[in-house]
Amino acid sequence: MEHETQPITQPFTVALLGNPNCGKSSVFNQLTGLRQKVGNFPGVTVDKKLGMIRLPGRHAVQLIDFPGTYSFYPTSIDERIVVQSLANPSDENYPDAAVYIADVTKLEKHLLLLTQLRDLGLPLILALNMSDVAEKEGMEVDAYTLSRRLEIPVVKLSGRTGFGIEALKYELQQLCEGREHRAPSLFYEFSAQEKRLAEAIKDIVPGANLYQALLVAHHYVWLPFLSEAQRKLISDLIATHGFQPLRSQVNETMQRYDKFTPMVRMSLRNVRSATRSITEKLDVLLTHQVAGPILFFVVMLLVFQAIFTWAAYPMDLIEQFFAVSGEWVRSTLPAGWFTDLLTDGMLAGLGGILVFIPQIAILFFLISLLEEVGYMARAAYLFDRLMQAFGLNGRSIVALISSSACAIPAIMSTRTISNWKERLITILVTPLISCSARIPVYTVLIGFVVPSRVVAGLFNLQGLAFMGLYLLGIIAALLSALVFKLILRTQERSFLMLELPEYRPPVMRNVLLTVWEKVRTFVWEAGRIIMAISVVLWVLASYGPPMAMQEAKQEALALAQERELDETETANMVAARQIEASYAGHLGKVIEPAIRPLGFDWKIGIALITSFAAREVFVGTMATIYSIGSVDDEYTVRDKMAQERDPVTGKPIYGLATSLSLLLFYVFAMQCMSTLAVVKRETKSWKWPLVQFLYMSGLAYLSSLLVYQLLS
Numbered sequence: 001m002e003h004e005t006q007p008i009t010q011p012f013t014v015a016l017l018g019n020p021n022c023g024k025s026s027v028f029n030q031l032t033g034l035r036q037k038v039g040n041f042p043g044v045t046v047d048k049k050l051g052m053i054r055l056p057g058r059h060a061v062q063l064i065d066f067p068g069t070y071s072f073y074p075t076s077i078d079e080r081i082v083v084q085s086l087a088n089p090s091d092e093n094y095p096d097a098a099v100y101i102a103d104v105t106k107l108e109k110h111l112l113l114l115t116q117l118r119d120l121g122l123p124l125i126l127a128l129n130m131s132d133v134a135e136k137e138g139m140e141v142d143a144y145t146l147s148r149r150l151e152i153p154v155v156k157l158s159g160r161t162g163f164g165i166e167a168l169k170y171e172l173q174q175l176c177e178g179r180e181h182r183a184p185s186l187f188y189e190f191s192a193q194e195k196r197l198a199e200a201i202k203d204i205v206p207g208a209n210l211y212q213a214l215l216v217a218h219h220y221v222w223l224p225f226l227s228e229a230q231r232k233l234i235s236d237l238i239a240t241h242g243f244q245p246l247r248s249q250v251n252e253t254m255q256r257y258d259k260f261t262p263m264v265r266m267s268l269r270n271v272r273s274a275t276r277s278i279t280e281k282l283d284v285l286l287t288h289q290v291a292g293p294i295l296f297f298v299v300m301l302l303v304f305q306a307i308f309t310w311a312a313y314p315m316d317l318i319e320q321f322f323a324v325s326g327e328w329v330r331s332t333l334p335a336g337w338f339t340d341l342l343t344d345g346m347l348a349g350l351g352g353i354l355v356f357i358p359q360i361a362i363l364f365f366l367i368s369l370l371e372e373v374g375y376m377a378r379a380a381y382l383f384d385r386l387m388q389a390f391g392l393n394g395r396s397i398v399a400l401i402s403s404s405a406c407a408i409p410a411i412m413s414t415r416t417i418s419n420w421k422e423r424l425i426t427i428l429v430t431p432l433i434s435c436s437a438r439i440p441v442y443t444v445l446i447g448f449v450v451p452s453r454v455v456a457g458l459f460n461l462q463g464l465a466f467m468g469l470y471l472l473g474i475i476a477a478l479l480s481a482l483v484f485k486l487i488l489r490t491q492e493r494s495f496l497m498l499e500l501p502e503y504r505p506p507v508m509r510n511v512l513l514t515v516w517e518k519v520r521t522f523v524w525e526a527g528r529i530i531m532a533i534s535v536v537l538w539v540l541a542s543y544g545p546p547m548a549m550q551e552a553k554q555e556a557l558a559l560a561q562e563r564e565l566d567e568t569e570t571a572n573m574v575a576a577r578q579i580e581a582s583y584a585g586h587l588g589k590v591i592e593p594a595i596r597p598l599g600f601d602w603k604i605g606i607a608l609i610t611s612f613a614a615r616e617v618f619v620g621t622m623a624t625i626y627s628i629g630s631v632d633d634e635y636t637v638r639d640k641m642a643q644e645r646d647p648v649t650g651k652p653i654y655g656l657a658t659s660l661s662l663l664l665f666y667v668f669a670m671q672c673m674s675t676l677a678v679v680k681r682e683t684k685s686w687k688w689p690l691v692q693f694l695y696m697s698g699l700a701y702l703s704s705l706l707v708y709q710l711l712s
């Protein structure tokens with residue numbers, strides 16, 4: 001057989017559609033492997049996954065993985081993407097054809113959206129996924145009958161084993177060559193009134209067919225491609241035709257079910273459910289009111305331990321690698337600003353980015369494993385009621401818990417929360433949970449606040465104080481969530497889909513691709529911002545007005561000579577004087593009046609500024625300022641700080657009031673540029689990282705102010 005070979009200008013675009021959890025991503029991964037990239041749907045924060053497939057007949061096909069959807073009546077922003085892309089033939093994401101993935105073991109539910117897609121008139125293939133499960137359960141599916149009834153090609157598939165992928169590619173090729181396109185026959189019979197309305201709307205939306213026009217009538221209020229004038233026209237039309245959207249929606253849905261339910265019955269035989277009963281047995285325990293949450297915390301404890309202990313080794317390696325290569329560059333290149341920029345600015349910045357990879361990779365490895373197995377849906381279900389009370393989502397619990405290791409992977413894990421408002425609130429409050437970077441700061445400061453004493457014969461007072469700081473973070477996070485719940489507006493309805501998938505062994509390909517995607521987006525997208533900020537911070541801390549820097553150096557050298565210091569001590573003295581004379585030092589002095597009421601002097605001011613790179617930098621900066629040099633030991637820094645006296649009053653600077661105030665500041669303040677960079681990436685705007693920075697800094701400032709003023 002012959003067909004015309006036309007030069008392909010635009011790649012043939014195929015949409016991958018289906019209900020949530022139908023196995024869409026698995027099939028996407030099977031079809032595209034690593035030929036994936038992540039884009040963006042216009043105007044929203046939903047990721048668009050694109051993949052390329054090359055078919056036997058040299059056709060390049062572009063695949064778009066759309067968010068999972070139950071029907072064209074969306075309940076979340078993710079689902080709206082599907083409607084807005086498909087109701088408008090001129091949308092940039094309007095595909096040339098679609099592959100509809102249905103979970104064959106749940107056909108009675110999954111065909112609703114398919115029949116709606118049929119009415120769009122797109123060339124369509126039905127892929128019956130999870131055929132391996134169906135087979136195990138002794139379920140026979142008659143694809144031929146289904147194909148005849150639905151009038152589209154039907155392929156049996158397994159996203160797990162790869163069974164049927166070649167058959168699917170073959171059908172896709174047929175579609176590309178235009179051999180399989182059958183004329184649309186509407187599944188839904190419009191009422192006379194709906195028909196008149198839809199005909200009228202067709203004149204307003206160019207290229208729309210009758211069903212698309214009806215969808216526009218249902219969703220015109222939010223559909224982004226309509227102008228205000230068009231909205232007004234449509235709203236008038238709806239009024240004149242007496243269109244009742246809810247009634248129409250119910251009618252349509254009922255009619256569709258009535259049509260396809262017999263088809264499903266006809267093509268399925270012998271349903272016996274073995275895995276379902278295993279799932280039910282497991283769920284008695286895992287979703288039990290008391291045992292469920294306890295087991296969940298045990299699981300999370302393990303995850304959390306893994307991040308802490310396993311990640312420590314590769315993190316050390318990465319840090320050592322960058323320390324060694326920094327020294328190597330320093331000894332190879334001639335001394336000068338360029339070498340400094342390369343080592344202290346860029347290499348340090350790069351190290352600061354890459355050091356997060358182990359935590360991100362481990363967290364996502366474990367979380368997507370739990371997701372794959374089917375457990376995460378249970379966890380979300382267990383905590384949903386509680387979390388909803390704070391404006392959060394059952395799935396937020398994972399982010400909140402894992403951010404006690406690090407907020408960055410935690411924020412990236414909120415991608416599974418489909419309600420935008422709940423996801424945003426989770427992102428905004430997550431960094432309030434004390435992360436591991438706060439530990440060194442707490443260690444240095446806690447000694448100034450509480451003595452190391454055993455109370456009640458068992459607890460160390462400092463340990464209790466540590467726990468108190470963590471609790472404070474948790475309470476602050478929940479209360480802030482509550483405030484955001486009241487402030488932020490949304491049109492999305494919030495409810496959890498209580499469809500719990502069956503437990504099944506994980507597909508490693510999916511797990512590893514998730515890890516890869518998370519690491520890659522962090523390094524490329526957040527990494528660039530982190531790099532830029534670290535170079536700026538480096539400039540601030542190592543440069544100053546040239547005269548002042550020179551003077552500081554001379555003074556330090558003179559002083560060192562007078563005191564007969566050795567070489568390292570002299571270098572430390574110079575570093576201390578120079579950071580004081582640097583722009584960061586100047587900034588520290590500039591902000592001193594603002595932080596004076598919190599009990600902070602300009603030295604702490606410098607540390608606050610440099611801590612913006614990462615909180616643990618506090619200890620290093622303090623070491624430089626007090627000319628200690630190396631910071632092998634937090635306790636050296638602490639001893640030095642303990643000796644600091646106020647030149648006027650002669651009292652210790654780090655008394656109870658200042659230390660407690662500083663501690664609180666570090667509990668609440670947003671001092672992590674990497675987190676802000678990730679928030680920018682996840683919310684796709686600078687607005688939310690800014691909001692987060694301001695509210696957390698405000699919280700930190702006010703609480704420190706209150707404590708210092710009360711105690712001093």
Ligand code: GDP
Pocket residue numbers: 018019020021022023024025026027068129130131132133157158159160161371372373374504505506507510
């Ligand atoms: P999505 O939500 O539609 O993207 O679905 P996923 O691809 O994430 O799959 C949901 C779950 O079903 C995962 O645990 C997959 O491992 C599993 N899964 C996907 N396809 C198959 C399949 O064909 N057979 C089996 N047994 N499991 C599958």
Ligand code: MG
Pocket residue numbers: 024025026
């Ligand atoms: Mg998916």
